[in-house]
Amino acid sequence: MVRKKYNSDEIDEEYLISTINNEKPVAEQKKETTQTPKQAPRKRKQKEVEYTELFIRQSDSKARSGKLVAIRPEFHERILKIVRVIGNDDITIFNYIDNVLRYHFDEFQEEITKNYRAKNTDIF
Numbered sequence: 001m002v003r004k005k006y007n008s009d010e011i012d013e014e015y016l017i018s019t020i021n022n023e024k025p026v027a028e029q030k031k032e033t034t035q036t037p038k039q040a041p042r043k044r045k046q047k048e049v050e051y052t053e054l055f056i057r058q059s060d061s062k063a064r065s066g067k068l069v070a071i072r073p074e075f076h077e078r079i080l081k082i083v084r085v086i087g088n089d090d091i092t093i094f095n096y097i098d099n100v101l102r103y104h105f106d107e108f109q110e111e112i113t114k115n116y117r118a119k120n121t122d123i124f
Contacts, residue, residue, distance in 0.1 A: 056087045059098040066094060 071079070076093075083089070083096050105112070 052086060054103055055096060055099045056082075056091060057095070057099060058091060059095040059102075061094075061098055066098075 079093055079096055083091055083093055087096070
């Protein structure tokens with residue numbers, strides 16, 4: 001195997017020293033200071049709405065008009081517990097998932113549309 005020859009001008013001494021001292025490399029520190037602060041966490045549209053009012057209620061749709069979809073077993077268990085305990089067995093798994101998806105689409109409609117349009121190209 002041939003050893004690669006290094007040009008001493010290409011070696012970043014500050015970076016090496018900072019990694020030895022378990023510090024953030026200088027290059028990363030500069031990046032952090034130049035980046036804009038992250039946006040505040042997304043605020044809910046309806047701050048005062050309770051979880052049960054949003055998700056633990058009868059859906060407008062009927063399960064028979066829906067499609068079958070696979071759910072991870074651990075998610076199915078969680079959803080089943082939520083429906084049984086919080087929902088007092090008054091709603092179905094279908095109702096819960098339908099309500100969660102409705103909220104998701106309402107909350108992220110603009111972002112979904114923007115990403116869809118950015119990636120969707122016309123055939124002609």
